Amino acid sequence: METQSIVSLSDVTKTYRQGRVQITALDGVSLEVPQGDFLALAGPSGSGKTTLLNLIGGLDRADSGSIRLNGNDLGAMSESELAGMRLEQVGFVFQSYNLIPVLSAEENVEYVMLLQGVAARERREKARAILDDVGLEGMYDRRPAELSGGQQQRVAVARAVVSGPSIVLADEPTANLDSATGRALMDMMRSMNEAKGVTFVFSTHDRMVMDYAGRLIRIRDGRVAGDERREGEAES
Amino acid sequence: MHTLMAWRNIWRNPRRTLVILTAVVIGVWSMIFLGALMRGLTNQYLEIGISTLTGHIQVHHQDFRSDPVIQNRIDRPGRVAEALEPLLPPGSHWTERIRVNAIANTARHAQGVTLVGIDPEREARVSFIGGAVKEGNYLEPDDPYGILVGKALAEDFETRLDRRVVLMSLGVDGKVASRAFRIRGIFRAETEATEKQYMFVTMAAARDMLGLERGVTEAAVLLPSHELTGKTAEALERRLPTPPLAVQTWRDLLPLVRVTIELYDTFIFLWFLVVFIAMAFGIVNTLLMAVFERVREFGLLKALGMRPRGIVQGVLTESFFLLLLGTAAGNALGVLSVNLLAESGIDLSALAGRLAEVGMRRVGYPQLQAGGFRLANVVVFVLGIVVSLYPAVKAARFTPVEALAHT
Incomplete structure (x- = not known):
């Protein structure tokens, strides 16, 4: 039985201008991401991984080609519609500066639900449950500055998945973590993928992180250089 | 939580917040106190004119x-x-x-x-x-x-x-x-x-x-x-x-008194304007600094799905708190100083020894008037919010990608 695609990219290109130089970040990328994928975008710095994640998440617009998320053409959406789409359907985990510094761990997790209009009590219950899931029980009231890098990334993952998005996009989520903490974070993300069916797309150039991926797409010079299924390979 | 965030944001840099609060407090106090002193002087002048057989x-x-x-x-x-x-x-x-x-x-x-x-x-x-x-x-x-x-x-x-x-x-x-x-x-x-x-x-x-x-x-x-x-x-x-x-x-019957009162009203208006312009630069500058320090944060908020209007509201709420605290303290200080000097007055003879020659007393007694009090607060509050729109809109205009790439 064919799994339905959450993300569908067709011949997507994106160029940036830096002064007088035009840089091609993506050059005719086509890609399908089925629901439940645990997909790694691998490639060296500057290969276009982050650009690809930004385009899938509606943070940026493609120059040409089409990007569909749950069947909706992102290119046809207004900025406001894109913001609404990000709010309801996409969870983000960034490499750094992921949390709002003036909010506690619990408030950070609640924040997206607040924007969604979820009632206060439900927000609180869900936030605490997901923080417990990611191993941050009893740290609800800590501000980001009072958490380690790994704990901060766990809060970010909790926030990304708490409202049940269609897809979680993580841009080098372990880049600022030591290998043990990075491994623990990947374990946690994979268990969420397996237990809850959350679709993850993450970028990395770390071999350890690639090993976790159920599917590995190699990006080189803005093109898809390889796409391999790696069912059963990922091990903690 | 948005309100809580704004409140916490203004205390992220307490020294900067205290500096701008001091500016607002001094501005509001001077508007109220000098307005009351001017009003007191003109009222005394008018009272003297009226009681001198007019x-x-x-x-x-x-x-x-x-x-x-x-x-x-x-x-x-x-x-x-x-x-x-x-x-x-x-x-x-x-x-x-x-x-x-x-x-x-x-x-x-x-x-x-x-x-x-x-x-x-x-x-x-x-x-x-x-x-x-x-x-x-x-x-x-x-x-x-x-x-x-x-x-x-x-x-x-x-x-x-x-x-x-x-x-x-x-x-x-x-x-x-x-x-x-x-x-x-x-x-x-x-x-x-x-x-x-x-x-x-x-x-x-x-x-x-x-x-x-x-x-x-x-x-x-x-x-x-x-x-x-x-x-x-x-x-x-x-x-x-x-x-x-x-x-x-x-x-x-008292054209000189009338003209003097009108002149003083103009002085009060100009004083309000000068104080407000100085204060407005302070408010805009502080908020702009706060906005540029938090470019990545605004990018994050936008990435999470916050619409530009929400960011404008957030920055304006921070401005609201600064203005609320500043005007409250300025009002309290203004009322306190006016009340303290309402009985004893201020001897202005050193500054304007010839006041008596035009029928004014040497000692000015500040008088608080509801109109002047309201005007000072409305000027600071409403215009304060209006000038804060500039940094607020600036914050809302960062695109998520630009903002998140900001170092």
């Missing part, structure tokens, strides 16, 4: 002000009384006077003065003279030869109580009329000019001297508040035969 409204013969002679008098003062009595608001007082130019003579001195014939009892309720006699006694209603002389004039004339003063003026018949008076009391006034200008006798004595059977030169009305002046004057105008009579308010 009142709020006067009725004259239409030609009296251009030619103040006894011939230009109100011949039937009863008509004025009939018109006035029913329309005066409670708490009002009024009186009639005979006011003519005269020459005062003693054995050694002579000087032009204004002779004022008064009804001592009623006059005491309308003008300053009732409480101004510092030596001797106030006039008795039936005193035919008693006169009240100003302290400064008495000194110039080298005269004192019980001494004689001869007054000369033009009588009703156009001939020189004169009468000798005895000094019953010496009065003090706010200005030396007033002490040198006016001499008071009873109405009967003035009539006797001028050969006048009936009639007065003016009726003066003191109202319980300045605000009632215009309405009462208009009503009076409708009830009196004008011409030959004319109704004038203090605005017509």
Whole structure:
């Protein structure tokens, strides 16, 4: 039985201008991401991984080609519609500066639900449950500055998945973590993928992180250089 | 949570917040305090003007002000009384006077003065003279030869109580009329000019001297508040035969006071403007610094799905808190300092020693007025929010990708 695609990219290109130089970040990328994928975008710095994640998440617009998320053409959406789409359907985990510094761990997790209009009590219950899931029980009231890098990334993952998005996009989520903490974070993300069916797309150039991926797409010079299924390979 | 976030955000850099709060507090305090001091000075100036034989409204013969002679008098003062009595608001007082130019003579001195014939009892309720006699006694209603002389004039004339003063003026018949008076009391006034200008006798004595059977030169009305002046004057105008009579308010009778008040109002407005502009730069600068420090954070918020309007609201809420704290403390400080100095006043003689020469007191008593208080707060608050729109919109315009890439 064919799994339905959450993300569908067709011949997507994106160029940036830096002064007088035009840089091609993506050059005719086509890609399908089925629901439940645990997909790694691998490639060296500057290969276009982050650009690809930004385009899938509606943070940026493609120059040409089409990007569909749950069947909706992102290119046809207004900025406001894109913001609404990000709010309801996409969870983000960034490499750094992921949390709002003036909010506690619990408030950070609640924040997206607040924007969604979820009632206060439900927000609180869900936030605490997901923080417990990611191993941050009893740290609800800590501000980001009072958490380690790994704990901060766990809060970010909790926030990304708490409202049940269609897809979680993580841009080098372990880049600022030591290998043990990075491994623990990947374990946690994979268990969420397996237990809850959350679709993850993450970028990395770390071999350890690639090993976790159920599917590995190699990006080189803005093109898809390889796409391999790696069912059963990922091990903690 | 948005409100909580804004509140916490303003305390992320407490020193910067305290600096801008201090600027807002000083700005609001200066608006309130200087506004109250200016208002106090102009009100005192107006009070002195009104109590120095002006009142709020006067009725004259239409030609009296251009030619103040006894011939230009109100011949039937009863008509004025009939018109006035029913329309005066409670708490009002009024009186009639005979006011003519005269020459005062003693054995050694002579000087032009204004002779004022008064009804001592009623006059005491309308003008300053009732409480101004510092030596001797106030006039008795039936005193035919008693006169009240100003302290400064008495000194110039080298005269004192019980001494004689001869007054000369033009009588009703156009001939020189004169009468000798005895000094019953010496009065003090706010200005030396007033002490040198006016001499008071009873109405009967003035009539006797001028050969006048009936009639007065003016009726003066003191109202319980300045605000009632215009309405009462208009009503009076409708009830009196004008011409030959004319109704004038203090605005017509004290043009210098009116212009000074208008000038002070302009000063207050300009002061508000200057303070606000300085404050606005501070607010915009602080918020811009706060916005540029948090570019990545705004990118994160946008990535999470916050719409630009939400970011504008967030920054404006931070501005709201700064303004709320600043205006609250500024108001408290303003009210406190005005109350502290409302009794003792501020001696301005070092700054403007010649104030007394134009009829102003040397000591200014700040007076808080609801209008000025409201205006200061509205100016700071509303315009403060308006200028905060610039950094707020700036924050909302960062695209998520640019903002997240910001270092």
